[in-house]
Every structure is written in structure tokens, then in C-alpha cells.
Amino acid sequence: MSLTIKDVARLANVSIATVSRVLNRSKPVSPEIREKVMKVVDELGYNPNPVARTLIMKESMLVGVLISDVANTFISMFVRGIEKELFQHGYTTLLCNTNGDTEVELHYLNLLRDKYVDGVVLLTSAPKQEQIDFFDKNDIPVIFSSHTDKDGRFSSINIDDYQATYDATKYLIMLGHRSIAFFSGPMEYYQTVRRYNGYLQALDDHGIEYQEGWLFDKDYDLESGYKSGMELFARENRPTAVFCVSDMVAIGAIRAAEDSGLRVPEDVSIMGFDDIPIAGAYRPKITTVRQPVYELGSGSAQMLLKQIREKGTGSCESKVLPHEIIVRESCRALTD
Amino acid sequence: MSLTIKDVARLANVSIATVSRVLNRSKPVSPEIREKVMKVVDELGYNPNPVARTLIMKESMLVGVLISDVANTFISMFVRGIEKELFQHGYTTLLCNTNGDTEVELHYLNLLRDKYVDGVVLLTSAPKQEQIDFFDKNDIPVIFSSHTDKDGRFSSINIDDYQATYDATKYLIMLGHRSIAFFSGPMEYYQTVRRYNGYLQALDDHGIEYQEGWLFDKDYDLESGYKSGMELFARENRPTAVFCVSDMVAIGAIRAAEDSGLRVPEDVSIMGFDDIPIAGAYRPKITTVRQPVYELGSGSAQMLLKQIREKGTGSCESKVLPHEIIVRESCRALTD
DNA sequence: CTGTTAGCGCATTCAC
């Protein structure tokens, strides 16, 4: 069906080795022959079979990206960042959705290795032991995105979740709030834990005693925020502010507040996280912590590319991107 | 490094041909030998190299999914539908983001073919001539999602965009609206055109004359809706209702209305499309047309799988999934 | 510089 290197060699009256050489610049070829070959290649519109190439080279120009559904809201943007960067360097992105299922993750990891992917980006939010083991066993470049392994033996790119939440909590405290609930995600994710710790530390640093019942650990989505909100706002003695681990949770919380007869921010202040496009358009506009999602994606790709080039060095780096408090309308100063 | 079929053959004292046979059930093998081989396979944890296999079989167990950024809001859900379905059948999803760039699309299509993908799902919203040509030239199973080629020579899965918009417009008319603006996406997308036609027809069928200046064709995102809204609501003689091609556009339009001192739905009714998760949580809750996004994804996968099995038959089917008007708060009845 | 040859890991035709 398709053209092979043989066809080119025959029509150009050279050996297949020569064709391979001009195509890969692997060895010097005389200008005349090179040109002759290129002419045939162009006329035929020939391009080498990447599968055969992979079989020999053990590289595929493929990069696997594992995603789960956490923070699913910004996955799309994140992936675009990765994808664009990789594409510019001739790599293709193999996207794998794991739904956070360890078994599925492992399945994909093995599959990817068998396909000779040149690298992997993990956006699965909970670095499991199985993953660590896999990358210990297989020498495949990998970037942990938005989460790191405990020992920091692998490259990673993150924002400073601890500091970001610390800053957010501090902001609420500066506004005069002394009772602040924490609408969390699952504590299995280090990301969540780091945020929680930042929150606790900010409380502590400002002489606020953490209260039993301020923590709601459900998930990163709208429904979780709504449920936590309905639960919290039904209480007699409710906090004056709520920190949410995502904007979607914040939106759910705002809905719950309104359904409970509370106004935001007059009766309760609600802070989000992510700064998804809708955050600035919501009513009230959501005060939130901005993550540079696209940059996290493209940064992952850049780091991975570097690691692929330097494969074998065992080098490993960590990158932390800046966050930013975006002040809008959903949090107000307490002036009583 | 990795295990090969030779290792298995050696340890089981059989030829590689026999190993291949038990693994593929391609030819009968005596029970004793089969068992002996399987034992070695299990002990070694051997699995065949898919790349070598692809080189011979000309199939990869890979499916390419091309996406652009239109309706980017629901791509995530759509892809999950595809991915899950394919995964269950042993296929892996190769996701390619084209940004609607024809050149990039073509690049990917060629790459995918060279990787021997077993099929392709197109979610690029504008069936371009180049794409049609590609699939005419290359006999690769393909599903056009959310858009069809004009001639209907390829399989596709859609909702009935024409009817859905007709229904939505009719709903607004039934509410008493006689002047209805259309916040559109780019007219290069057939999807957009079909919706526009449904809108026009509904107007016509109910004796409403279409007015110059009711059409705003920008894009499917929030900003487009906002801009169109600011433009429209500044006018003296503004419509009482607006149909938007997506919920994000609707959200932008609602923002614009409020920034123009208009209340929704008291002063202007705004209707969305898609029913993204936020639509029901927005303030006001958005009246919209629901698309079964996940089902469009899994349906695409099912149709593709079927086509892969029946490859060569040249069979081609079209599937239309139901839409639904979701009545919420953003549109009100005119009672004057 | 260039051509010949030998694999990469596997499926499959042939002989037996």
C-alpha cells in the first residue's frame, strides 16, 4: 500500500542505507546524491514508517499524559499547554484518562512503556506507591504535575499549594474573619493535604484556634461544595468565611448559601481556588487564588523534553509556579 | 531489556511460532504444550511487543481523537465517554488538539495513519474538504461527531441541531417573545449554520419577520457572549430575548445584561445551549438545551468499534441523539 | 562516501 524506503532507493538508484542517511543526517552523503534522493522523496511524498523506526530506535515521539478527574475543570487548559509545547517539538500527546483508578493507571503505564513512549506526565493528583514503583523499575522520563512524591526523587511542577492556601486564609483573616471553614477535597491527595496544612498554619500564626467541624472533605466539584454548604449553613454557629479548594466548590457553596437564605458576601464570605474563566463572570464575582494552569501544562512539557534529551543523567528538578490572590466580590471585610 | 517471544520459546522448549499460536489462538495447539507455554508466560509476566505486532498486522489498537476548541467546555466530558468505551474494548485513545487549524489537523491525520491507528473520531466541528479528501484517500474508519459532511458519505453522530434550535426558539416564542436575537458561533461550522437555520425557520413558522441586526456571530465562549451582549444591550430597540449557541455565551450575555443595567429575566430573557454543570447553579439558573455529551462520546466510540469490525464493508450510519429543553429561570413569559 | 548485511520482535507461510 504505502511507500517504503525501498521504493525511494530504487527510483533514486541508491541503496536503502543511503536513503536512510540523507533522511536522518546520520552520516555524510555527497551533495549530488543527497539532492537526487530528496527529489524522489518529495515527488513521491514519502515519509518513513514511524512504527518500524520505533522498533529499532526504541523511541516513539510519543508522550503519555495520565489524567484523573480531580480538578477536571482545568484539565482541558492544562492539556492544551502540554500538547502545544510538545507538538512544536514533534511529539504527539497520548492522553489517558484513569478516573483515579490505580489499576487503570498501572495498565496505562505498562501500555505506554510497551509503546515506547519517550516520556510521561502524571496529572493524577495522588502519587501512589504503585506509580513510584513503576518509575523506579522503568527508566522513563516523568514529570509529576500538581503533586510530588514524598521523597522528591522525581521531577515535578507545582504551585506552592501550602503557601497559596496560607495566603488565601491570611487574606480572609486580614479582612477580619476569625472563623473560617475549609471546604476540602479528598485527603488522599497530597495537594489537598498541603492546602489544608497551609490553612491550619495561617490560623495558628494569627492566634485563631481551629474548631472541630470547620473541615468538610468531599470532592473538588460543584455538588460537593453545595452539599458542604447546605450542611454548614444550617448550623447555628456558622463561620463568617469559607475557603474552598476549587472555584467549582465555591460556586456550589454560594448556591448553598443563597438557598439557605444567606447573601454572599454580606452574610458569608466565600473564597475559591483556580480562577477558572467563569470565576470572574459569576455573580458575585469570585475572589480566588489563581493558578497558571496553561503554564503548568507547557512547563511540564518543557521539563519533560529536557529530561528526554538528558536521559540517563538521572537529573531531576522541581519547579514552582507563582500563584496570585485575585480579589473580587465574594469576600468582604468584617467591620463590626 | 524487555522479554521477547524468544525467551518464552526457549524456556518452554518450543519454537517461537508455537508461542505465537497459543497467544493468538491463530492455530490449534495441543493442550499440553499450550499449558506449558502459558505457564512460562505467566511466570515471566511476558506480554508481546505491540510495536512489532503493529508492524506486521497493520493495526495498533489505537484510536485517534481530533478535537478543536469549539465548545471546549464539554470536550472533557465527551472525551471521557469515548475513552471509557474504547478502553473496555482494549483500545487506547490518542487525543490530538488541533485548535481548529487545518494544517495541524492534516498533520495529525497523517501521523495517525502512519501509526496505523485503527480508527479516528473527528470532533473538530467543521468538516473541511481536506478532511474529506483524506478519508477518501485512506481507508480508515472514521466517525464525524457533532457535524456531518454534506454528502453524508461518512458515519456521524449528532444531536439534531436544527430541530433543537427550532424548539428553543419556539419555546421563546411561546413565552410571548416576538423579537429574539441570535448569539451565534462562527458560520464556518455547519453546526452553527444548522442552528441558525432552525432559528430562522421557527421565526418564519410563527410569522415573525427576521430583523437585520439580530445576528451576532462571534465564538462559543464567554467573552464572545459578553461582547455581543454589550453591543446589543446598548441599542435603543433591543429584543426581549436572546438565544445563545452555548451556555458560556449565555453567561457572558447575562453578565453584559447586568452590566448594562438590565435584569435577567425581568428585562431580557436569555437562553443557553449545552447544559453544562454550571448552568443549573448559575444565578439566574440558565434555561437551556441539553445535549447528551457523554453519550455522544460513548456513542462515537461504539459506532467506530463497529466500523472497525466491519472494515471493508464501507458501511456507514448516522445516529441522532435526543436533545431536551431544560426550563429554569433565565427566560420569562411576556405578559403585557 | 556508499552498498551489503544483519537484526528490532513478531506472525505466518511452508515443509515435516
Added chain:
DNA sequence: GTGAATGCGCTAACAG
């Protein structure tokens, strides 16, 4: 039923 040999399309030693 089973094994030896051939080749998928390509790269890389090896000679010349």
C-alpha cells in the same frame, strides 16, 4: 500439530 525460515520497514554495523 509443530518447527524452520521469511519478511513487515527501517537503522546501524560492517566492509569496501
